[in-house]
Amino acid sequence: MKPNTKNLTRFQLKGALACSVAILALGTGRATAQPTATATDKNKITAIDILLEPDATMLQHAVATNERLLKVFPKGFALDASHRPHITLVQRFVLTENLDKVYAAVGKVFASANVTGLKLEAFKYYYIPDKDLGVSGIVIKPTPELLTLEKQVIDAVTPFAVKTGTSAAFVTTPEDPNIIPPLIAYVSEFVPKHSGENYHPHVTTGLAPREYLDKMLKEPFEAFTFSPTGAAVYHLGHFGTAAKQLKQFELKP
Numbered sequence: 001m002k003p004n005t006k007n008l009t010r011f012q013l014k015g016a017l018a019c020s021v022a023i024l025a026l027g028t029g030r031a032t033a034q035p036t037a038t039a040t041d042k043n044k045i046t047a048i049d050i051l052l053e054p055d056a057t058m059l060q061h062a063v064a065t066n067e068r069l070l071k072v073f074p075k076g077f078a079l080d081a082s083h084r085p086h087i088t089l090v091q092r093f094v095l096t097e098n099l100d101k102v103y104a105a106v107g108k109v110f111a112s113a114n115v116t117g118l119k120l121e122a123f124k125y126y127y128i129p130d131k132d133l134g135v136s137g138i139v140i141k142p143t144p145e146l147l148t149l150e151k152q153v154i155d156a157v158t159p160f161a162v163k164t165g166t167s168a169a170f171v172t173t174p175e176d177p178n179i180i181p182p183l184i185a186y187v188s189e190f191v192p193k194h195s196g197e198n199y200h201p202h203v204t205t206g207l208a209p210r211e212y213l214d215k216m217l218k219e220p221f222e223a224f225t226f227s228p229t230g231a232a233v234y235h236l237g238h239f240g241t242a243a244k245q246l247k248q249f250e251l252k253p
Contacts, residue, residue, distance in 0.1 A: 076207035
């Protein structure tokens with residue numbers, strides 16, 4: 001049976017909701033001991049994505065690719081308010097009551113970092129396969145500056161992180177209230193399994209049959225450079241998407 005939108009999250013959780021590119025090792029920012037979520041406080045936990053928002057150049061490429069994929073697979077997802085194009089820095093579970101402390105700690109990092117001055121290069125397509133479908137994205141080279149920023153953000157959020165959560169920690173709907181276990185595991189294990197030397201920055205662009213994506217990957221890819229224009233904390237939803245903005249940070253120009 002072909003995968004549906006629920007089980008598609010699964011391949012966003014394989015080592016590449018990230019991508020299969022080699023990156024520069026710059027430490028994992030591993031944490032000290034974290035408080036463990038208990039049965040009584042699970043509903044007070046929020047799954048967050050601390051991310052960078054790309055500029056118009058990347059958005060143009062991401063939207064164009066998404067529209068292309070929707071033409072061949074209309075059942076895929078559009079890049080919209082609940083599937084915002086972004087570059088994840090870290091995903092974590094945190095106590096909801098500590099969100100303001102998270103914003104303050106992470107805000108200090110973004111206030112001192114030259115986020116909008118980052119020059120990033122997108123250099124190829126990739127996709128994460130599952131049976132006959134694949135989630136496609138644009139791969140970004142992880143520069144030393146980006147890796148440093150990622151580690152600083154991880155270090156800032158770590159004191160407020162808990163080990164895991166339940167579906168209640170995510171943005172869901174009454175019609176689809178359950179988050180599949182692989183997504184919960186992915187967020188729980190983001191540090192260190194998908195951070196530091198395992199960090200693979202990318203922008204997800206959509207869903208399509210693997211046969212089509214295989215052909216697309218063989219096409220010449222014209223590399224382009226872009227910069228982040230924003231940084232934010234989002235509440236995670238199905239697919240590990242940035243479903244709801246919780247905090248927008250002011251960045252120095």
